[in-house]
Amino acid sequence: MRALLKREAKPGLEFTTCPDPTPGPTDAVVRVRATSLCGTDAHIYNWDPWAHSRIHPPRIIGHEMCGEVVETGADVTLVAVGDYVAAESHLTCGQCFQCRTGQAHVCRNYRILGVDRDGSFAEYVVLPENVLWKTAPTVPPELASVQEPLGNAVDAALVEDLTGHTVLITGCGPTGLFAAAVARTAGAATIIASDVSEYRLALAKQVGVDHVLNARAEVSDTLASNIRDITAGEGVDASLEMSGDPNALHLAFGAVKNGGRVTLFGIPTGLVTCDLANEIIFKGIRVHGITGRRLFSTWYRLAGLFKAGLNIKPVITHTFPLSGFAQGFDLMRSGQCGKVVLLL
Template structure:
C-alpha cells in the first residue's frame, strides 16, 4: 500500500510503499476513504520539539479518518466487512483509575493513532474494533473523516447546556469553527467570535456566528466594549477559548458574566499568567479543561447533532489526493484554510 511516513528525524514526510496490514484477533483492517490534516500532523511534518520528543520513525502518521472495513480478526464482533466507519484516535488501556470510572478520555496510559502506532495517511489502517464508530452512509467521506476533531468541539461547547445562551468563541481555527456550528445547532441565542484572520472570521459567519471581531485590528478594548453592548452589560454566558493565545485567554475570562463558564481547549505554547482572584474566583465562574472526546458519549451526541442539521461543510475548505499532502501542510502554515482532507 501507499502511505505518508515519517521516515527520519527531520522535517517532511515520505510518500512511499508500506506492507499491507493484517488484522490481529480483535482488529479490523480499514480501507481509508478520506483522512484529514490536524495541527498534530503539522507538528510532526515540521519536526518541532514536541514531535522530536514523541515520534519514533518510521511512523505512518494521521489520525482523523473514515473508511470501509475490508478484513476482520477471528474475535471481532462489533463490525463486519463492508461497514462504513470512523475511528476514535485515542486507544485507552481500560485498566487505570480513569478508564474504570467512566473517564477514559483522560486515560493515563492512552496511545494515539498516527503517533504511537501507524495511522491513517495510507491506503489501509489496522485498528482495534473497540475504537471503530459505525457511521451513517448519509455522511460523505470528506465530512465523516472529520468526526474525531468535531467531537472535540462537541465536548468543548456542550460540556454545559448552551440553549438560549450567549457564547463567545476566541479562536476560529477548525475546532473553534466546529464549536460555533455545534453551538448554533444546539440552540445558542447569540454567538460572538474573535480571531486575527479575516479569512477564518468569514468562515465563522458561514457556520452561524452572529458577530465577528478581528482581535488584531479591532483591539481588545473595543471588542470588550462591543461584547458588553451586545450582552446589555452582562457579559457572555459561556466563553470557549479555542486558540491557546494568552491574550485570547484573558479575553475569554474578562468577557464572561459573573457565574458563567469558561471552556479551555486551546493549548498555549508555554506557561500563562492569570489574575485568578479577579478573573475566576470573585466572578464565581466554572472552568472546564477539554482534552479529546468523552468515550463514547460524545460520539453518540455528535451523531444526533448531524440528524438535527449540524452543518460543518463550510469548515472543509480544501481537498487533495494523498500524494499532494505538501500543499495541505503549506495551507495550514499560511492559515488560509479551514479543514484540509486527503483522499488516498
C-alpha cells in the same frame, strides 16, 4: 500500500509504499477513504520540539479518518466487512482508575493513533475493533473523516447546556468553527467569535456566528467593549477558548459574566499568567479543561447533531489526493484554510 511515512527525525513526510497491514484477533483492517490534517500532524510534519520528543520514526502518521472495513480478526464481533467507519484516535488501557470510573477520555495510559502506532495517512490502517465507530452511509467521506476533531468541539461546546445562551468563541481554527456550528445547532441565542484572520472570520459567519471581531485589528479593550455592547453590558454566558493565545484567554475570562463558564481547549505554547482572583474566583466562574472526546458519549451525541441538521460543510475548505499532502500543510501554515482533507 501507498502511505505518508515519517521515515527519519527531520521535517517533512515521504510519499512511499509500505507493507499492507494484517489484523490481530480483535483488529479490523480499514481501507481509508478520507483522512484530514490536524495541528498535531503539522507539528510532526514540521518536526518541532514537541514532535522530536514524542515521535519515534519510522511512523505512518494521521489520526482523523473514515473508511471501509475490508478484513477482520477471528474474534471481531463489533464490525463486519463492508461497514463504513470512523475511528476514535485515543486507544485507552481499560484498566486505570479513569477508565474504570467512566473517564476513559483522560486515561492515564492512552496511546494515540498516528503518534504511538501507525496511523491513517495510508491506503489501509489496522485498528482495534473497540475504537471503530459505525457511520451512516449518507455522510460523505470528507465529513465522516472529521468526526474525531468535531467530537472535541462537541465536548467543548456542550460540556454544559448552552441553549438560549450567549457564547463567545475565541479562535476560529477548524475546531473553533466546529464549536460555533455545534452551538448554533444546539440553540445558542447569540454567538460571538474572535480571530486574527479575516478569512476564518468569514468562515465563522458561514457556520452561524452572529458577530465577528478581528483581534488583530482591534486592541483588547475595544474587543471587550464590543462584547459588552453586544450583550447589553451583561457579558456572555459561556466562553469557549479555542486558540491557546494568552490574549484570547484573558478576553474569554474577562467577557464572561459572573457565574458563567469558560471552556479551555486551545493549547498555549508556553506558560500563561492569570489573575486568578479577579478573572475566576471573585466571578464564581466554572472552568472546564477539554482533551479529546468523552468515550463514547460524545460520538453518540454527534450522531444526533448530524440528524438535527449540524452544518460543518463550510469548514471543509480544501481536499487533495494523498500525494498532495504538502499543499495541505502549506495552507495550514498560511492560515488561509479551514479543514484540509486528503481523499483516497
